[in-house]
Amino acid sequence: MKARQPDPQTLLPLPVSEFQILLALADEERHGYAIRREVSERTDGDVQLGPGTLYGSIKRMVNSGLIAESDERPDPELDDERRRYYRITPLGRKVAVAEARRMERLVRIARAKRLLGRPEPA
């Protein structure tokens, strides 16, 4: 029995951990540890996904179809151990875009209300 595709809007707002995982998988497939490292580096250590949080989210996201399990293969940058890789699904992409757009709208409003000045130089 094929489950109908849920409307991305119904899944918003995404929990922080789930959005970060989607971002991490947006450009390439990764395994659990790689996801954790990518998120940590990208946010300069602000967001640290612990093992329980990470895999709890992964489980939920696989169940709702945002990400999917890929194959198992060793990571060339780590040891020879085989690791499970994950990839983003088209639905997951749509949801990530929707969430990003939502945040963009929020930022616009914040700017309009003069909470935010012009973007600072990086």
Add this chain to the structure above:
Amino acid sequence: MTGPGRARSFHPGVVRALLRLYPFAFRARFGREIEQLVRASCQESPNADRSVAFWAGVVADLVTGAAHEHIAAAREWRRERHRQRLARTHGSPDHPATAQGDGMGTLAQDLRYAWRTVRKSPGFALVVIVSLALGIGANSLIYSVVDGIVLRPFPYPNADRIVSIGVTYPALSGERRFIEAISPPEYNDIRAGSKTIDRFFAFDLGNRNISGGDQPERVFTAFVWGDPMASIGVRPLLGRSFRPEETTTQGDAIAVISHRIWQSRFGGDSAVVGKSIRVNGQPTQIVGVMPPGFLVVGTDLWLPMGVDPSAIPRQARQWTVIGRLRDGATLTQANAEMKALAGRTEREYGRERKEYAGWRMEVDTWTNAVVGEFRPTATILLGVVALVLLIACANIANLLLARATARQRELAVRRALGAGRFRIARQLLTESVLLALVGAGVGLALAYVLLGPMTSMFPEQVRSAGVSATINGHVLLYTLAAAVASGLLFGVAPALQGIRGGGREWLTGEGAAGRLTTSTGGRRVRNAFVVVEIALSLMLLVGAGVLLRSFSRLQGVDPGLDTRNVLTMRLSLPREQYRNEGVGVFFEEVSRRLAAVPGVRAAGATTQFPPGNVFSTQIAVDARPVTGDQLPLVDVTNVAGDSFKSLGYVLKAGRLLATTDDAKSPPVAVVNESAARKYFGGGSALGRRIVLGESKTPTSVEVVGVVGDVRNRGLTQAPSPEVFVPVSQDLAGWNNQLFLTIRTQSDPLAMLPAVRRTIASLDPLQPVYLIRTLDDAFAEAVSQRRAAMLLITIFAGVALMLAAVGIYGLMSYMVNERTHEIGIRMALGAAGNDVLGLVVRQTIRLVTIGAVLGIAGALALGRALTSMVFEVRPSDPTTLTVVTALLMLVALAATLVPAMRATRVTPLVALRRE
């Protein structure tokens, strides 16, 4: 990406241990990956001293993660289970109903479905509800009566700890008595000799006039030693109760009044404490009011005895002794103690007091002492209504089974759609219990309505003690239990059928055409139910028949008197105003004046009259003490005026007592035939001398007359030897309470106003009470038997009716079921009579089997009825025969309609049922 610096040591054991916190599924799926992740994190480049923080973080994260997973798993499991349940009922998980998320939804669903089904067939529901209303209603009614009279007649806290002392004197009458049976010195002995019981109190019963204010009123009075309220454990509503020490000495005249008297006579005046009233003319101060609903044998007034128990003779056995079991003490211990005490008393006093030979003292709860005699009847009645309910349940089970056959197609459809067997069975059971609850509701309403008339059937002694029956919480609980039990009982068979039935064959071909019949197994079950009904009905009918015969025998007993048109009432003269001769003078005068009233044929006074004799005393003949195992006892009755004539005694020899036999003439007495036979051998009693009672100065009395025997102790007992003595000559006596007996020309009660006026002309302050006719007195003596007989007969009738309905239903159904077969028979040449014979033979067979079982049951249980029957054997053959014939007749009558219908079946119609 391992950088320089020491790597953290990885402890796989820790991770694995923490992983055990997770649900198995999660662990199986992600366990390895999590281990990998933690190991890889360990091998990152951070400073070594962040190791603790790192591990702390890992532990915290894994623990909270585990908690989340468990919660999510539980929620998911519940949702999945509900989805499955709904899928099974509605055959599809996509049914809109599956959208509901309520766990209790299934019970509500069952109830709604049951309600719809019941409403679709109102006729069937009506029959079921009426049967149940009768069956359960009867149970509620009887249980409420049993609860009110036998189980919890007194609203005392801890009523099972309140005990009374009962005594048995084998040398006297042999019966155990609790009430008015113990003397004051014996009371002292008991109090001193008991370690298991304390807080004793004792009381004598009598009547007193209350006046002061308006009408003088006669009230039932208790003369008390001790404090009844403290013993039983209640607090006075107003004021105080007695202090035990003030009851044993002559002190101020004080009194405690009952709540109902406080309301009726004193208008509920809150300042009544301290008020003075006149008790038998003496000023008395009210010191307290009893709490509502509290009575001790229905006494409305308590007075202190005012004298020490040791001052009263040992043989004056008129007191009742009550106490409270000490904490931790048991009835068995108390009994052992009293047994020993009785033995000691016998050894100490046995030589001078012959009555102590072999005497016993026992302890039982006060409740048992008062209402114990009703227990056997109560148990029998409870059994009877339970049987009636069983019959009703069998009927309903049969009905439901028949319907279940008709519903097979519905069941088959539901099964095909995916509903589980047990689901269907449970739903059918819910239907049954729902019907039972509705029936119970109606039954309860019936019981409520009938409770009033039932209460009027209670024996007088119970009603005057303030005992009543109501629909209270216990009754409601009992009714609910009966309803649920019945529902489950008659619902089981159809539910089982629901599980086994509903196969595919009902959806196609023969089943759809309605020509499939249920298996022979089903038919056997239905037959079995009807046989059981017949057997049970027969048992009840036999019981009723035996009781009816017994009662009519009792009615046929000749009392020995002409009981018609005799008015009786009681009058107690206060000792303060009427001493010794004054009593005799009063009653002789009042009898004379009453005899002069037009419409009165004879009038007299007596201390006791049939069937209610209670006073007896020892007798010695010709100055010789009579020997034997039993002490020689006679009923002794003091009479005045024309007592013999008014009651209707027949003179057999010598003369009756007359007004001339007074204090100045020689002491004389009249005896009855039984006394003459027993104590004077064959010879004439006239002229012989007897000594009554035991006093220090025995008076010899001459027998001057003999009267015919009368059933003085009740219709069921042989006449008791009796001696009659004039009131005027009874100087030692305490007897100031006599009954007036007035034989009238026509309706006795119509003479009442004239009688009152006459008495008032002699003493306006003397009220009369206990007014009833002699016929009433004899009727009351058998009132318990009559009530039981009536009830059991009514219930047997109901049972017979239910069984008839059951037979009718079964035969009707059988004819319906076999219409096809009957049609074929008739097409093949069978005549209407043959078909009729077919049906009738079936009925006779069932009734015969049922009757045999029923008779066996009746013989087995017959012994239970022996206490209630009089001169009839419980296995009386006449009754058995008549009842069986009656049952057969009714059964055949019930079969008539279906049988006629069978003969009218035309072959064409029957065969067309294709």
